[in-house]
Amino acid sequence: MMRDTLAVGIRVTLGALALAAAVALAGPAARAQADNLDLSLPDLGNPSSQALPAGEAARIGQEMMREIRREVDGLDDPAVNAYIRDLGARITTATDTPAADYRFFVINDPRINAFAMPGGFIGVHTGLISAARNESELGSVIAHELAHVTQRHIARRIAAAEQTSLRTAAMVLAGLVIGSQNPQAGAAAVTTGMASGIDSQLAYSRDHEREADRTGMRILTRANLEPMGMADFFEVLQADNRYRSRAPAFLSTHPLTRARIADVRSMARDLQPDSVFESPDFGYIRARVEVATADQPDAALEAFRARIESGDDSHPQRYGRAVALIADGQPAAATRRLEALLDDAGAHDLLYLALAEAALEADRTDAALGRIDDGLSLFPDSVGLRVTRVEALLQADRARDALAATRRLTHDQPDAPGIWALHARAASAASDPDESALAMAHHYAVQGDLRAGLSQLRRVSDISATAGQLARADALRSRWEARLDSAG
Template sequence: MTRSAPIQSCLAGLLALALALAPALAGAQGLDLSLPDLGDPSSDVLPPSEEARIGQEMMREIRGEVDLITDPSINAYIRDLGARIAVASDMPATEFRFFVVDDPRINAFAMPGGYVGVHSGLITAARDESELGAVIAHELSHVTQRHIARRIAAYEQTSLRTAALVLAGLLIGSQNPQAGMAAATTGMASGIDSQLAYSRDHEREADRVGMRILSRAELDPMGMPEFFQVLLNDNRYRSQPPAFLSTHPLTQARIADARAMADELKPERVFESPDFAYVRARLAVLVADNPDQARNIFQARVESEATPGDRYGLATALVRSGDPARATTIFEGLDEARGEHEMLYLGLAEAALAENRVDDALGRINAGLSLFPDSVGLQVTRIDALLREDRARKALALTRNLTHEHPEAPGIWELHARVASAAADPAESALAMAHYYAVQGDLRAGLSQLRRVDPASASASQRSRANALRDRWESRLTPPG
């Protein structure tokens, strides 16, 4: 289940953290917190290499403390949408790492080094892909405009790596008050909640840049003010504001400005992927307290409106609640009414596997892959089907291909490790787990996994790969100069 830690407050609090740490760590004098000029985002306010190190340190500390969504289809969708938006920005898409946090609150956050987390609550609350894309574009803008880097660099007397570790400690402490690291930082962190929000200037800049990015990505820039308005309206009926509002203050004037800009920036063509409705529904089923609850919710929606997304959600819930035969009927009806889609083939395959009809499942998967060869969800489900037939060596060849195609996806590396273990290849399993930790920023854990590669049983290729990774990661962990 989702932990209750205020992730967004910790991650957005780099400025406040530096303020709290500066006197304790470096004896700094009073600092000017004003921001009269945002400056050139390309200026070297903080070396990108150091920013990457800070991001890696933060990911290493919080990786074990935050529940992440592991579903391959959902993660692939967010990576694809994030890459589509990032390509339209001023930074290479390869510099971003997108992941989904299992948290019902409506939020997204960006960390140093291009790590971008999207809450499950944001995906299920967005009404269309442009609204979801708007929040992602807004967070990317905080990265491209170096807002976080500027906050850190404003406090030159503070140890940057120590700041990152203490920031992660604040996150861990909010989830586990007994954590020793948090206990050491509680005093420094107290009294700074009022300073956690991004500055108004940063927010306005992220709005403007984010909507330009949306327009270039052929999404509707109006998604930003529309979703902001939903959040502001929803806030009137809550005892606590939505998480996004706690670090991204909203006013009607700001929404009006965003709406005016969106009118000017609307692209000639807006394309929203049909994947969104299916992914949103699938995620809602996965994060529900139990499959029966999800089935009841989607059954009520289908009876009142019966959108394709709601029908897909009902079928997905039926697979997980023990009625795959009825789910198959719904999936097939969607296929006839809406046309072929990889998520429908995935649902049909999962329904067949739920009834242990492995051959039928493989037939559905192969048919889907003939039309959608890049579908990660279908490829992973095929691997699951092969493992059920004790064809681990065949599955291992497929997971190896997936790691080449998606080298930055931790879930793919974890799957490759599991399949390698089933195929009795411990060296390959250790190498895969090393990558699993490394792509999440934990190079030390990756190096620990490399020590599991036994030279006596590993192949020459595996020994060579282990040595190359060890040299590369140890070099990255060694401070310059």
Template structure:
């Protein structure tokens, strides 16, 4: 489904985000300053357990949620159910083998061709799309994700803030704001971090290198224990070094994750200590790469030539992935019949592949073949109830057909198990608007705003919904309850200070 192109509301200019950003930074600064005044400044951090003096796990969750809301509001996240499903399946296959997991992790992809990945409070991990397309194997991609998971489980950001607060408590605001900047623009963010730590810059650099070594150690162990090739880590490190050895501008990941050659050697030695693991190429990994290239990189004409050439030269580990990329490129070029022929053939080979089903749904909608799309997706949604690819595509096709009640029911059922789905609420807002259900439309719109942290505006939407719910007592009670929930979330943020 073309939900990655969905016309979402623009929340970038809401003043609330400035408040949240300043408030989170201010709350961290105030709490750490009072703590640091009485701390033993000569006390060294304990590996893997420190950081709790400045930030509890509960505070990390709250701050992580607020930061994630800011990132959503800025835009740039790929809201693509197929890729969301893939990256979270891969990430959670690693998390289930990790130690010291205090959160349910959320993995997301940033539409950026730079090589970068980052982790922050509360188990949030972002991967730039360029990193996925650059990796040659799923083990290489998994090695980066395992590294970022290790930063989270070892609480490196909290420990960094705690260590810095012992010498310069008032620079904490600069550190946190620098972290936020680094996620969006690594070069600017690292400059902000460097400025904020001017008086103890070498200490900060050394501490970062210590964190990186620990994340390498824990990450490679996690990689091996999860059934991936542990050599994926040094192989990807070496690839980055070779690619950028003679360039003046290193990739974003080398700015945020320093990579001296000694670190590559140490990673290779560590990986070789594990039994050799032979991992077969993964079709889903190749399909994800093809999807990113076809939909987020280059133009349709270039991509058609690229995938056609790859097919003729046998350059893909799976011919099916190149054909899939070609079908998506034809779709982008509005050559729907050519895309349809390829996708029908692919589905004959793999009937329940969600990559193919999603793409075929787009093609059938473009060709106005709604009945065929509805029949296919009804079956898939029955086989995989509340799977986000199946449910959201099915709801979208029902919406296109004008079957609004059925579309709303599918989305409501899906939101019971996935209450933070930005796409589902946005679709539901459209459904309610077409049904002229004003109260429910404003409620759904409020949920979208809440997911980007605009609590004040979300409450305003709910209060507007109340004016249309006078003769709907049950809905009215639910609206009042939701207002109280959002007010409580605001209060929890305030209590951080």
């Protein structure tokens, strides 16, 4: 995780730079959507001739993702990651940009932020998940960021400030990230000074913000989420800002005023989705994030206990206390509470997941597999249950079964780097180093690091690999080298 010494300006620059290149990737479908929206906004110009070439955008995205992967911690919770991927796909489907063009990932960072990057990478901070009170509020930030992309706002800024080199800016960001991990690095002060100037050039204008607000709410409505969630979450951000010495990272590039909140609320009243559906997963996922990001498990346990004793004995609060008990090394107590919650709340895959996690914590592998099988009989597509089943199989020294399970997972979740890493572990445990190398190659590639992926492919041995593995390695090598060549 980024250290506390990392200035908020780095995150501001990350969001601004990433959106700049991601905007350039928006194609005719995105422009057509903007044409169909009655935004009643001034003409901000057509920057199509200034758009960043797709190959350059992809290369910048890969370089930025490589640095982020090296320096920033993700969240190692397959259920949370799958939830964000599913929510992101749901929201992007409500735009005219194919959902397959985006890859969502979670950053373990307490600051309230989300950002889009070149190549369709979209990061969501754990702080954003924790701050949102419902799925519409969380979705509103993702929709707002996507609106900046589909409306090509940073491309317009580039057209107005031709002297800005986005590639240089991305490299400045990389230097800042590395410098934050090594305060003695001689280049840190220089890159910090450069970033401040770039940041001011890429900030959003009021017109851009208003357009993103309205377009984002339209996206929310199409996704059957509550457009009023945007106004409600803006209130949360403003309240958070009042009690902090530094503004939330999201506000640094998205200026917020009372008038803007009122305008958003007024616009939301005119938008009525056909129906509003908020996944029951949200509360449970938010509770898992709170436990996973707590400084100590007992701190999370005390927080849930205090809220429950104060009268909030909702299912997510009870679930959070049980998950905190597991993290605190009390699996038996957690199991009792989860079984009671299962009786009260009804079947949910995340309840079966927590019961399995409690059994694994108690070294009861057979019991864990039994809980997982019960859950999968009701929720066969649950990524959390399927991943935890692999963990249980590995713990039971059933590596071949684990490898078969991860093969199916990688087929169903081809853009999930954690799934590929798990497949690599299973292959290694099953004494198949060539399959492990292929899996790690995919692991790096889906994060944008094609060079690291190619390096892994070189580990596939002509001596030990099967004909199928060699053919896969050759096909991947040709495809990735071509992508790197096209990016310059």
